[in-house]
Amino acid sequence: MSVLLTYGYSVYLVYFSFEQILSNFVPVDHYVFLAEGTKASSAASKVVTSANTKPSKAAKSSSQKNDGSQVAASEKKGGDRAPEKDRKKDAPHPRMQYDDKSRVEKAKKRAVVKQTEARNRVELFRHLPQYEHGTQLPDLETKFFELDPMHPAVYKVGLQYLSGDIRGGNARCIAMFQAFKEAIKDYSTPPEKTLIRDLTARISSYVSFLIECRPLSISMGNAIKFLKNRIAKLPLALSESEAKSTLMLDIDRFINEKIILSEKVIVKHAVTKIRDGDVLLTYGASSVVEMILLHAHELGKHFHVVVVDSRPKLEGQLLLRRLVRKGLSCTYTHVNAVSCIMQDVTRVFLGASSVLSNGTVYSRVGTACVAMVAHAFHVPVLVCCEAYKFHERVQLDSICFNELGNPDAISKVQGRKEINYLDGLVNQENLQLLNLIYDATPSDYVSMIITDYGMIPPTSVPVIVREYRRDHLWS
Known part of the structure; x- marks a missing residue:
């Protein structure tokens, strides 16, 4: 038997x-x-x-x-x-769960930025950090001379993250790497320590400080992983000055090749999809999409742009102003009217914060709504994203991993006090405000992803992830 x-x-x-x-x-x-x-x-x-x-x-x-x-x-x-x-x-490091009280208390003791947790949090998103806004920045400014191990350049970038002066995945990643470059330039190995281990620990402390100011984007996580990998693979025979020069060159090469040149390659590919008489729709303010529209206009192509926007950031207004100044024909509307204007649109160009391994597009909240409406009207949806933003993670919703914004931003309208009906009600126990930053767009609603590796369907994202890991800059 x-x-x-x-x-x-x-x-x-x-x-x-x-x-x-x-x-x-x-x-x-x-x-x-x-x-x-x-x-x-x-x-x-x-x-x-x-x-x-x-x-x-x-x-x-x-x-x-x-x-x-x-x-x-x-x-x-x-x-x-x-x-x-x-x-x-091989599994990724578990993220901080902010509904675990013991872990939260330990994190508070190590924290540089003293933050007060929001009282009325939505129960479904208690695992994400949400703090009272308006108290972190003054407290951090008073502690400038108390943060001995913190480099001034990293401190400055953290303040800019906290105040919202630096927005966008590429801008945040470039600012972070330039701050790290300044820190490496001024770094000196302490006695009885090795450069590889001590500098890695120093970079980790800088990253922890930046996370306290604002959670990292997926692309920033990939960039940090690249830098730590380069530090770990430094030859032991190199002197300290040679090792620092090598790392600073690697940082410059990453910024130039993976961000700046990648944007130019994406623009070159995407322009071929624009024809005379097209009505192009975009949502929010993507730097890559803006470059595509401006380059197509410079080539003499005649098309109309529809800029769809949403509160509370209203980033589309900044994009609209720059496009109008360059002479492009534009229409501006909010996301609640996207179903009415979609019938006249021929193509949709969207930016992305990241593209996940299952083809899901992780981008500004509202992107999924625009993509689904376009799919219902049989309008092609083209997502423009650099390869360094691709990630092997698989995500099916916007709940497990997301970022919560300032709840006051959706309860108040700047400059319109007569319609701020929620004044005095924000602190009520039976009122919970939810301001999500990102959402996840399923791959079924994406027609094509334009990257610096070419134009691919969402099903080919794992291939890009594999090839990106094989890149000499990554390995």
Whole structure:
């Protein structure tokens, strides 16, 4: 008789006869567990043969001891658990869950920016950080001379993140890398320490400070991973000045090749999709989409642009102003009217904060709404995104990972006090304000993704992720 057993990720066969069960009961852990493969088949034949020949009790006990010792040795060596350990190493580091009170209290003790948690938080998003706005910036400004290990350039970028002066994935990533470049330039290895380990720890402390000012975007996480990888692979024979020069060159090369040149390549590809007489719709204010529209206008193509915007940031107004100044024909509307104007649109160009491995587009909240309406009207949706923003993560919703903005931004309208009906009600216990920053657009609503590697369908995103990892800048 044979029984199929599973242990962890492995499958095993247990061979025994009914005569053995009836004559002499043997514990389960003393049976012979055989793995798949050629060795398993040969060992199985030996066990069946020995069972048919009815060996003596002494032979049985010795064989059972040997089998038990083999199983114990295999458990000690952890041969079956090695693949699981490898998977744990490859798995991304777990993100901070802000509904875990013990972990939150520990994080508060290490925090540089003292922040007060929002009282009326939406229960579904309690795992995301949300603080009272308006108190962090003055408190951080008073602690400038108390932050000894913090480099002034990193401190300045953190203040700009906190105040909202720097927006956009590319702008935030470039500002962060330039601050790191200044920090590396002024860095000196402490005595009795190595540059690789100490500088990595220093960069990690800078990253923690920036996260306290504002959560990192996915593209910034990829850039930080690249920098730490370059630090870890520095040759030990290099002097400190040579190592610092190498790292600063790597940072400049990353900014030039992965951001600036990538945008130019995307523009070159995307312009081929614009024809005379097109009505192009865009949402929010994407720097890459703006470059595409301006370059197509410079080439002499005649088209009309529809800028769709939404509160509270109203970033589309800035894009609209720049396009009108360049002489482009534009229409401005809000996202609540997108279904009315979509019937006249021929193509939709959208930016992205990131593109995930399953083809999901992670972008400014409202992007999914625009893409779904375009799909309903059979309008092609073209997403423009640099390859360094691609990530191997798979995300099916906007709940597990997101960023919460200032709730006061949606409860008040600047310059319109007569319609601020929520004044005095924001702190009510039965009122919860939710201001999401990003949303996830399923790949079914995306026609094409334009990257610096070319124009691809959403199903080919894993290929880009793999090729990007093989890039010499990454590996």
